[in-house]
Amino acid sequence: MLNNIRDEKGNFKNLINGEWVQSIGGNFIHIKSPLDDSFLGSVPAMTKEEVDVAVKTAKEAQKRWRDTAIYERAEILYRAADIILENEAELSYLMMMEIAKDRKSCRSEVSRTSDFIRFTADTAKNLSGESIPGGSFPGFKNNKVSIVKREPLGVVLAISPFNYPVNLAASKIAPALMAGNSVVFKPATQGSLCGLYLAKIFEAAGTPAGILNTVTGKGSEIGDYITTHKGIDFINFTGSTEIGKRISEITSMVPLLMELGGKDAAIVLKDADLDLAASNIVAGGYSYSGQRCTAVKRILVVNEVADKLIEKIKEKMKKLTVGNPLEKDVDVVPLINSKAADFVWQLIEEAEEKGAKLIVGGKREGNLIYPTLFDRVTTEMRLAWEEPFGPVLPIIRVNDVDEAIEIANKSEYGLQGAVFTENINDAFYIADKLEVGTVQVNNKTERGPDHFPFLGVKSSGMGTQGVRYSIEAMTRHKATVINLSSNK
Structure with a gap:
């Protein structure tokens, strides 16, 4: 054609x-x-x-x-x-x-x-x-x-x-x-x-x-x-x-x-189904190497379940396939160009230098960056705020729901947010407080269905x-x- x-x-x-x-x-x-x-x-x-x-x-x-x-x-x-x-x-x-x-x-x-x-x-x-x-x-x-x-x-x-x-x-x-x-x-x-x-x-x-x-x-x-x-x-x-x-x-x-752009946060509460949360976080954060405006780009988890969630995310990440789609079916692919890969790598290096704990990944082959997960990311790190458009996720531990909302709302972006909880009252409380266009309850941030309204606030759109x-x-x-x- x-x-x-x-x-x-x-x-x-x-x-x-x-x-x-x-x-x-x-x-x-x-x-x-x-x-x-x-x-x-x-x-x-x-x-x-x-x-x-x-x-x-x-x-x-x-x-x-x-x-x-x-x-x-x-x-x-x-x-x-x-x-x-x-x-x-x-x-x-x-x-x-x-x-x-x-x-x-x-x-x-x-x-x-x-x-x-x-x-x-x-x-x-x-x-x-x-x-x-x-x-x-x-x-x-x-x-x-x-x-x-x-x-x-x-x-x-x-x-x-x-x-x-x-x-x-x-x-x-x-x-x-x-x-x-x-x-x-x-x-x-x-x-x-x-x-x-x-x-x-x-x-x-x-x-x-x-x-x-x-x-x-x-x-x-x-x-x-x-x-x-x-x-x-x-x-x-x-x-x-x-x-x-x-x-x-x-x-x-x-x-x-x-x-x-977006810096979509996945907020995980202590009563969340952690298997469900981990599956959605991995799918939402690493598919097409995170090169999506609606990708999960940071995890805000309450301290009580942070360790358990990390272990489940690690297990899910082991199933990700990485490489060139010309050679095999893969989940994580090379980034669109070297400039994009360089930027993501800078965020990874800066997080390590400032004390973030590398859980998985931190490896690069040309423009291919392996799926990377950091724990103990703080709000002083660029990775907490900047949109990487790459396969790297920061875990930010919080004390309670309100701290998670406060950190989420400090972002210049306001595209989507996700909340994982079994308590419908908490879900609506967070949905009401988040300064975003869409809140996903017990699901990854994503576009669609296409007849749903899709919008961003602040620096995420008009x-x-x-x-x-x-x-x-x-x-x-x-x-x-x-x-x-x-x-x-």
């Missing part, structure tokens, strides 16, 4: 106005696999002039798309969902090679994306407006009626991250299209091949020319330009808090929907995602007031 989106030299093209066009500037970014450093392809480093064309094209096409019946939009999404499944093996393999995700997770992401697209089409068909009688407000009679409907915003800029290059791209594109918007889609550089593949799927499904356009290039060169472009009406971004804050600082009067919530975020209310003749 990739053949017709590459030129005769093997360079990838971009989808602009329904056609796969070659780079005008002639500059390319070479994509190599984090697994074996093999060359996967080159994507255009687009110029500002090429960005202008993509945005202008989307602007013009959206005028027609907004008048397309919702059931017609839905049929396109249904076809896209089918095509994704038809190409699951090829797309999964490309994902594994491009972002070093294990085979099982790649297949799961592809199938989940198909489900997401289909559910989005179903949900959009069932959204409706409302009518409001004027007489329900004091001082007004029933001779006024407000007819309220939702209208598209215009051109949506969708910026996806490397770690879920298909799912988190589709979770922006599908709701935007169903809401009647056009999309300019900029995938993360590492992950752009998967992004272009996804764009090809939407095109093959019958998305009209100009409704979905792709932009590839370095954020340092065109990032500020595209996010402040006058033709952009909405920005949906998933990525680092640093970049998210930058976008919010330089944009003006453009609504934002952003999913940023706005609410989830199928219905995303569609609503990319529309606006429009009221038409009918003034009836006054009754005599």
Whole structure:
């Protein structure tokens, strides 16, 4: 499926106005696999002039798309969902090679994306407006009626991250299209091949020319330009808090929907099912090597059960498989690049230097960092506060529930939190006090189901995602007031 989106030299093209066009500037970014450093392809480093064309094209096409019946939009999404499944093996393999995700997770992401697209089409068909009688407000009679409907915003800029290059791209594109918007889609550089593949799927499904356009290039060169472009009406971004804050600082009067970083805490109380807690902590902390915003990133456990919990986590960690997914099925894979691995290693070394007790791991082979667990981590250590985006977990011992809540809330992040307890009153008490978007009770922090609201507070994001919530975020209310003749 990739053949017709590459030129005769093997360079990838971009989808602009329904056609796969070659780079005008002639500059390319070479994509190599984090697994074996093999060359996967080159994507255009687009110029500002090429960005202008993509945005202008989307602007013009959206005028027609907004008048397309919702059931017609839905049929396109249904076809896209089918095509994704038809190409699951090829797309999964490309994902594994491009972002070093294990085979099982790649297949799961592809199938989940198909489900997401289909559910989005179903949900959009069932959204409706409302009518409001004027007489329900004091001082007004029933001779006024407000007819309220939702209208598209215009051109949506969708910026996806490397770690879920298909799912988190589709979770922006599908709701935007169903809401009647056009999309300019900029995938993360590492992950752009998967992004272009996804764009090809939407095109093959019958998305009209100009409704979905792709932009590839370095954020340092065109990032500020595209996010402040006058033709952009909405920005949906998933990525680092640093970049998210930058976008919010330089944009003006453009609504934002952003999913940023996290430092999700798992709070374990003395009455918790420790086997359940340990299983969820290991799965939540080490899958895809912790390269997820919703990964469990620290453990706050009361002193009475800390030792028992550590022993159970150690036993669960022994079952983790580590290595290259090209060679075998693994849980922990190499990190996305050496810069990421270096950062995680710095946090590990600093924790050891300041007296944290290494329980498991602390080993590195290139960009592969073995699953690592520290006990006796204190709030003076960087590992207690910084998001590693890697397979390392700190255990912070606390005296009671309130101390755990206090430490959790001191974080600049507020994405999710988890609490493990058999006491429903304690669960609700903690859920009420945690400054996060979502609290998981007796489960790891995680994204989904995709129709649930998903949001972060503080430095973890802006706005609410989830199928219905995303569609609503990319529309606006429009009221038409009918003034009836006054009754005599």
